[in-house]
Amino acid sequence: MAQQHRTPIESGCPDGFQYMHPVMRKNYGQWKYHEHTRPGVLMHAAHSGDQVWTVKAGTQRILDVYSLRKLCEIGETFGDGYVRFTLRSNIEYMVTDEAKVQPLIDALENAGFVVGGTGNSVAMISHTQGWLHCDIPGTDASGVVKAMMDELIDEFKNHNMPNRVHLTTSCCQINCGGQGDIAINVQHTKPPKIRHDLVANVCERPSVVARCPVAAIRPALVNGKPSLEVDEKKCICCGACFPPCPPMQINDPEHTKLAIWVGGNHSNARSKPSFQKLVAAGIPNNPPRWPEATAIVKNILKAYKEDARDWERINDWIDRIGWPRFFEMTGLPFTKFHIDNWRGARERLNASTHIRF
Amino acid sequence: MAIEKHDTPMIDQLEDGPWPSFISGIKRMRDQHPDQRINAMANDLLGQLEHSYETRKGYWKGGTVSVYGYGGGIIPRFSEVGKQFPASKEFHTLRVQPPAGNMYSTEMLRQLADSWEKHGSGMVTFHGQTGNIMFIGTDTPGTQHFFDEVNDYGFDLGGAGPCVRTAMCCVGAARCEQSNCNEQSIMRHLVNNFTDDVHRPALPYKFKFKVSGCPNDCVNAIERADMAVIGTWRDDMKIDQDEVKAFVEKKGRKYVIDNVVSRCPTNCMSLNDDDTLDVDNRNCVRCMHCLNVMNKALSPGDDKGVTILIGGKRTLKIGDLMGTVVVPFMKMDTSEDYERIVEIAEETIDFFAENALEHERTGEMIERIGLVNFLEGIGIEVDPNMVSSPRQVSYVRMDDWDEEAAKWFNRQGEEAAAG
Numbered sequence: 020m021a022q023q024h025r026t027p028i029e030s031g032c033p034d035g036f037q038y039m040h041p042v043m044r045k046n047y048g049q050w051k052y053h054e055h056t057r058p059g060v061l062m063h064a065a066h067s068g069d070q071v072w073t074v075k076a077g078t079q080r081i082l083d084v085y086s087l088r089k090l091c092e093i094g095e096t097f098g099d100g101y102v103r104f105t106l107r108s109n110i111e112y113m114v115t116d117e118a119k120v121q122p123l124i125d126a127l128e129n130a131g132f133v134v135g136g137t138g139n140s141v142a143m144i145s146h147t148q149g150w151l152h153c154d155i156p157g158t159d160a161s162g163v164v165k166a167m168m169d170e171l172i173d174e175f176k177n178h179n180m181p182n183r184v185h186l187t188t189s190c191c192q193i194n195c196g197g198q199g200d201i202a203i204n205v206q207h208t209k210p211p212k213i214r215h216d217l218v219a220n221v222c223e224r225p226s227v228v229a230r231c232p233v234a235a236i237r238p239a240l241v242n243g244k245p246s247l248e249v250d251e252k253k254c255i256c257c258g259a260c261f262p263p264c265p266p267m268q269i270n271d272p273e274h275t276k277l278a279i280w281v282g283g284n285h286s287n288a289r290s291k292p293s294f295q296k297l298v299a300a301g302i303p304n305n306p307p308r309w310p311e312a313t314a315i316v317k318n319i320l321k322a323y324k325e326d327a328r329d330w331e332r333i334n335d336w337i338d339r340i341g342w343p344r345f346f347e348m349t350g351l352p353f354t355k356f357h358i359d360n361w362r363g364a365r366e367r368l369n370a371s372t373h374i375r376f
Numbered sequence: 377m378a379i380e381k382h383d384t385p386m387i388d389q390l391e392d393g394p395w396p397s398f399i400s401g402i403k404r405m406r407d408q409h410p411d412q413r414i415n416a417m418a419n420d421l422l423g424q425l426e427h428s429y430e431t432r433k434g435y436w437k438g439g440t441v442s443v444y445g446y447g448g449g450i451i452p453r454f455s456e457v458g459k460q461f462p463a464s465k466e467f468h469t470l471r472v473q474p475p476a477g478n479m480y481s482t483e484m485l486r487q488l489a490d491s492w493e494k495h496g497s498g499m500v501t502f503h504g505q506t507g508n509i510m511f512i513g514t515d516t517p518g519t520q521h522f523f524d525e526v527n528d529y530g531f532d533l534g535g536a537g538p539c540v541r542t543a544m545c546c547v548g549a550a551r552c553e554q555s556n557c558n559e560q561s562i563m564r565h566l567v568n569n570f571t572d573d574v575h576r577p578a579l580p581y582k583f584k585f586k587v588s589g590c591p592n593d594c595v596n597a598i599e600r601a602d603m604a605v606i607g608t609w610r611d612d613m614k615i616d617q618d619e620v621k622a623f624v625e626k627k628g629r630k631y632v633i634d635n636v637v638s639r640c641p642t643n644c645m646s647l648n649d650d651d652t653l654d655v656d657n658r659n660c661v662r663c664m665h666c667l668n669v670m671n672k673a674l675s676p677g678d679d680k681g682v683t684i685l686i687g688g689k690r691t692l693k694i695g696d697l698m699g700t701v702v703v704p705f706m707k708m709d710t711s712e713d714y715e716r717i718v719e720i721a722e723e724t725i726d727f728f729a730e731n732a733l734e735h736e737r738t739g740e741m742i743e744r745i746g747l748v749n750f751l752e753g754i755g756i757e758v759d760p761n762m763v764s765s766p767r768q769v770s771y772v773r774m775d776d777w778d779e780e781a782a783k784w785f786n787r788q789g790e791e792a793a794a795g
Contacts, residue, residue: 024444025524029575030532031568032543035476035560038484039550048549048558052672063551071551081512083401084489084498085408091482091489102485103547104478104502106595113551131396147505150428151398151421152453152469152512154436159428161398162390169393194691195505198599230735232693259692265437272432285599287591287606288665289641292598294696306429307386330635330669361695 040101040113042071058178059134060120073111074098074123077133077143077168077175080108081151081161089130097123107143107185109136133168133175141174141320144186144203147195155262156190157205157275158304163188166308167203167316174320181327181336184320187283192257198283200333201319202295203312205304206278210254211267215241222247222264230259277302277312281319282334293334299351315351322348341375379416381406382423386430405498413463417497417513420461427457441468441516443523446575449533450519466515467497470522471508471534473542473567476560477550478503488526495522506584507544508534532571538735539577540725541584543567548589548607554667555589556607556680557708562717563587566603569718573725580732580741583725590676591664597688597699602728602738603721604685604699611677612657619673624651636666681707684717686724686750687739697739700747702754704761723754757787 036044046065053063061073079086090110094102097119098112105111110132112123124134136142144167149159167186174180187199194204218224224247228236235253239246247260247267258269269275279302283295298319302312319333326348327336337345346353359367390399399422406418428434441452451469458465474480488509492500497513504510514522523533534542543566546552548559566585573579586597589607597604624632629647636653637645641663644656653673667674684706685699703720707713724738727750732741742750751758760766 027443027445027523027575028527028532029571030527030530031571031574032473032532032564033475033530034564035479035550038475038479038481039477043550048555050549050551050553050555051675052553063553073551077395079396079398079401081398081401081499081501083405084493084500085404086396086401087485087489087500091485094482100482102480102482104474104480106544106546108502110502133395145505148510148512150434151425152436152451152467153434154438154453156434158432159425162387162429165390165393165395165397165399168395172394192691194696197505197596197690198696226734229733230693270433275432283599285593285596287593287598287661287663288668289639289663292593292698294599294698304432306432307389328634329631330639330665 038101040071040099040115042069042115043101043113045069046071055138055178056120058140058176059124059137061137062117070115070117072114072117072120074114074120074127074134075105075109075111075136076127077109077136079161079165080143080146090132093123093126093130097126105136105143107136107145109143133172135176137178139178139180139182140176141171141180141184141186143175144168144188145196145199146188147190149190153190154265155258155270157207157258157270158190158277158309159306160188160190160196162307163203163309163312166310167313170313170317171320180320180324182330182332184323184333185283185285186316191261192259198285198293198295200281200283200295201316202280202283203316204278204280206276206300207256207258207269207271207274208276208301209271209274210249210251210256211258211260211269212271213241213247213249214266214268215244215246217266218246218264219244221266224264227260227264227267230263232257232259236260272304275304276300277304277309279312279315279319282337284332284334286332289330289332289335290338297357298345298349300356318349318351343375379406379412379419381419382426384422384426387422387426402499409493409498411493414493414498416463417467418464420464421467421497421513424455424457424461424464427460436467441519443520443533446533448536448539448575448577449523451536464497464513467513468516468519469513470496470511470519471504471506471536471542472511472526472531473534474503474507474509476545476564477547478507479550487529488531491522491525495525506534506541507586508542533575535574535577535582537577538579538581539575539583540567540570540573540579541582542574543585543587544595545587546589546594548587552589553671554592554664554676556609556676557587557589557605557682559587559589559607562605562682562708562714565714565718566605566721569721570725579725579729581735581737583728583738585721591662592668598685599688599696599698600690601688601699602686603724604688605717606683606685607680608662608683608705609677609680610705611679613655613660613667613677614675615653615655616673616675617652620653620670621651623670623673636669639665639669641665681705682717684720687737687742689737689739693735694740694743697737697743699739700742701759701762702751702756704759720754720756727753757783 146160187196189196239248278300280295439452545559586601684703688699
């Protein structure tokens, strides 16, 4: 007789109310205002007069159970036992007694976590898995993030920026890390090296052909075996063929580089949401600490901090000062690669005499 | 028996510095955990990661692993260098849907930690970029055992592959004064209507829901969700003029003019001589900037609802796309409203399933067939809020102009009659 399998309970997304702080449950939809009482701490006041303090802390994101239990223990000893995680993998503790805030901060910092990430800070870098777990990564996001946050920790712990700064990083050009004020993303610079002996067994060739954004791939017989070939003049080295067909080896220890993009902003505040724009490329993918990428990020942050006005995000700041001044202030080279030639590219050309001198 | 630890000189350098180190965390699992299975798994994981750092390449490949009854939810990982690192040669991730709003009691986190160290590596991330809890690292039997255990106490797998994915919403009404809707309820109504499509990948490609309670859009819905639901309001914003005066008193007129009045994208604000604020609400686009700056003085109005945008996505394949307004405003008060938003999602996903090409996202499909064909497919009428400007080029066939114009006037008449 066949083995009996357990039938899954298709319960989907659990109700958040059962794990929510009782004061948040009680005042659901009835909040009045908030204050930044200090970096890393928010106070929300409800119309009922109730108040809740939130202490936010950065973590290593990939948590071992020891770190997770430590975070729980801190929440039970110094908080009210209720937490949530933010979009950028920070942990937030909610407490209703202001007297608990400082001991909670002390406990988190004594355990090596970093309180901050609120208001006009440099937030935790949103990122994905990289070499630790992904099947297509050109770099290790977790390592890049650890090395970079070591250098940006003061900006995380303080409100020293004109507005908040969201950083992201992605290990391939699909850009799982998403849009950011500053994004540090893998950029391949050479076409895939094809392992022709494996293609026929591993890849569904029509899907791979269809996946190419510039129609540079076609079926071919190589050494008498069905394989694929790439028109290297058309190839944009994006790596889109690699996930459906691992023999299309795109990752390369030398030619897989990093690029930096700025001005992505998901909010509708002031201007409409914006996508990030290329500013720097050819940056070595240099583990274990990627110092070249960090230096450029710090340089951009310095120019932004010195020149942007209050409440300007990086995209707002560049909209005001113009791209020529951005390149002048950061010292980054402007190249032919900065001029877009993808669909809709002419919308990004200057069709006016609006020029700053 | 002590394990032979791999030398890891490169990743050891990621233990230096003040930010918490994931490498130190994995080493704790290698050195301190009582279970030798976990010690060996962490050791070989570190060994493979060091190998990646030395050679600057990844060594994981995908495959097919699922739990009984489902087709997705697991990210299978088999090592290409498993002979050198046998204890972590299978290192699959389970994507588990978090409670709405990412709320946890520490008690529940401990229960999840206990289950995970019993069946997996003990490494977990809250959360991946789609919004799942990522339980990173177990072998094929471990995926089933862990799932069976957490499923019994209320957790379910998320999506992986061409399917409806785990959804996400902001903290919203639970702790934010700018919330304009019940984010958690909307998100759960949407994604839990499609559990079959979450667990059994059968769509052309992925489909994501994200819900933000206001146009600050803290969950990046417009930029990365196929269906973005954004809370908004359509009456006047609320102004507490005493708080406005207190703000001007505290920050100064220049600050208020430079940072509130002149930053309004539609120039709809004016600071009066008595330090109160005038707002031209007809021209307010609900960008949220002034509410962000003066959150004690300014608040959303009372006539709240949501805007729906469809078609946001990341780079693959035609480049990044924002969502497009498809429903400028709808109320989210009654059960009929909830039924309607679920119906819009069903129409959208049905149309996507039938009309998108393989591996094409909703936004790319709309780009290919045009917004009007999509709107006709899901039964939604055109609206000038859907465009940033009307057509610029005259090359279009318009021989049924009169009928289309009549539809507009008819709709306007019906709306006027409905009051």
